[in-house]
Amino acid sequence: MAQDAVSGAESPHRRQGLLRDQVQLVKRKDSSDRYEIVPIQDSLSFEKGFFIVIRACQLLAQNNDGIVLVGVAGPSGAGKTVFTDKVFSFMPSIAVISMDNYNDASRIIDGNFDDPRLTDYDTLLKNIQDLKSGKPAQVPIYDFKSSSRIGYRTIEVPSSRIVIIEGIYALSEKLRPLLDLRVSVTGGVHFDLVKRVLRDIQRAGQEPEEIIHQISETVYPMYKAFIEPDLQTAHIKIINKFNPFTGFQNPTYILKSAKVVTVDQIKAVIAAEYTETKEETYDIYLLPPGDDPEACQSYLRMRNRDGKYNLMFEVR
Template identity: 80%
Template sequence: MERSDSLSESPRKRNGLLRDQVQLVKRKDTSRYEIVPFPEPLSFEKGFFVMIRAIQLLVQNNEGIIFVGVAGPSGAGKTVFTEKVLNFMPSVAVISMDNYNDASRIVDGNFDDPRLTDYDTLLENIHGLKEGRTVDVPSSRIVIIEGIYALSDKLRPILDLRVSVTGGVHFDLVKRVLRDIQRAGQEPEEIIHQISETVYPMYKAFIEPDLKTAHIRIINKFNPFSGFQNPMYILKSPRSLTPDQIKAALGEDQTESNEETYDIYLLPPGEDPEACQSYLRMRNREGKYNLMFEEWVTDNPFIISPRITFEVSVRLLGGLMALGYTIAAILKRSSRVFSDGKATVKIDWLEQLNRRYIQVQGRDRLYVKFVAEQLGLDGSYIPRTYIEQIQLEKLMNDVMGAINQLSEQISTLNERMDEFTCRVEDLNSKFTLIKSSPSQQNLIPSSDTRNGSAPTNLFVSQLGNGTLIPNSSSSNQLSKESPLMEEITVLSRGQRQVIHQLDNLTNLLHEHLVLTRQGNAMSRNRIQEGINMAICPLIILTIGSVGYFVFKSLNRS
């Protein structure tokens, strides 16, 4: 049954310890209990703990067998999660829905079609368990039904606890590919085509709506790359080396070749392009395409890259785009490659960066470091991948563009301040002339009125009222000073805009220069400090200039 139909209102807001957040509520029109759904998804470990706690409460409050449904897309980790529960509670019985798939119903090799499951037999067995027929009932009274459709509308009415396990499209894709290669011996390209054309559409149409009815939603962030113990170690430097220097460091037993590589970096769905470390890369070299699942970490000065590579066709790119991947960058690289079998040294020319780099890479960390030392690269390493370097330079260009825009606005403000100062000095000179003329102490000639001047006694008498406009010529003076006041208003508005731009720039720097990895922390901090050092004097100079001229004009007045 649907969540809205099966649950009464939550008794109270969740708080406190995780075990205390697991609350029971009575189902409508039945005497059985179920837990109040958790509004937010949980991690793998927290979800496991909450599920164990929920099972304990359900066993205490419900009679008979407790049925638990564990569902999720293919490759999300349902089986691993169920095995973890089984290891903790060995007396639990597990029913795999894969055992109820009817092979005669398979159409076009689609093993994820919901019509494949023989629900009649499955429900007959489940009802037999509930009614106590001659079946080996588990001593714990707990039965877990595990499968991609374990939360379907046909099974929901009998489930006391509903659990969903998902892991994100990218890692689910990697895990599904690795699993099917081991199980069925399928080609990676065939698997990915099947996922993009069949599995993923089936998931969106039939599985995902069922998962929303789960009491406990678990996000399995297991990294499939963590199990690879043979990564590539890379040292990168911007120094220039000649081919003869590289040959001398590698010795006589080495080979030389030239490569031209196009790397298409695909951003996984929902990933932040500025923090992503798990791009999917499609590489074109000599007309052959390879799909590279990789994730890199930095252990300064090394870049460590576990990598899984499959040869595919270019048509696969469309299938990946259908899964939600987007092209983040296309990197063209021309390389001169030297190798002695244990380490490879590359002279890379990157078209986008218009720059040359030296790369030393291999499986043996100590040997890679030894070769780099022989080449004299110590102290010049850059612990960033090429895609990170492109992102960093894009960020620098954005920041410099903002600084240039700010400088232009400050220059415009300074020009207006100069004009404002000239007008204030001109006004002060007129007041001085009026004050020094004894013949104009009591009378206001029309010519002076037209020139915007006024008697000193009238001017002084109005100071207490906070105005610089004489009574007898207030209208004429106001009309003459209106452009000046408008200019002052414009200058004030411009100053506020500059301050607003400074705030925006500060926020931009704060957002973009947040450290995504420890390896590039120092370089990004130096960038931010340099920008702050450049901006602060400009701010102080601008505010000081405004204050100085205003104070000067008021003092003269």
């Protein structure tokens, strides 16, 4: 068992050298016999964060008795599930619990699926307690298209003793005291919300207009009010910089030039089979709630082109 600290580094503030040496354990302030890692101040890339999380899980399992609970949180579409799946593929002996399955449709208020009150914490905490007690947990299965719980599945106590709780509220105040490791995954405002739109179209069967309205009215306000403060408590902060444009099947390319070019000059270099069309386009700029209009650097632009909506990046 570890003493006061376990690390390859000389101090919590000196983290040079190999990545594995950047993970240092210290005794938890709320427990005399459990350890957590010293928070890493710098944000990490997806790949570096993956390596650090693996190393932290290994050290915590070596030095803590019983179940090691890891919380992976972040806004919708940030890449939490992808990250957790990557950890699971490397450590298949762990167990993963998605908080999405603890949605309680009976608690939905004004169609807000991102309200923290929607989470059935009673069942989640019971499942966690069962695993900590060495018993199998009956984890609910939630169907997004019908917005209902359709059954349960059994999760056994994993041989590695590592359990990952993944969800937008995985670092909430109700779960934090139970967690040995807290991880946040973010991808920037635009990345997170665009991925959310694409995912919900496929998973929930919603129309794009409905999703965009939901994002501007509920998702982003919920993120600023409840999720973002929780993410500040993470031991490990990961920024997923994957380019979201690679997910679009039908991208729109807009070419800009400092030179003024006439229509005749354009037609002279374009093949004859191309036709000229005119479309009515107007933009709506969404200001993130609570941001100063003069200082905001991350507007969301919603473009309506002949009745078709596109959520676009706009940085000012």
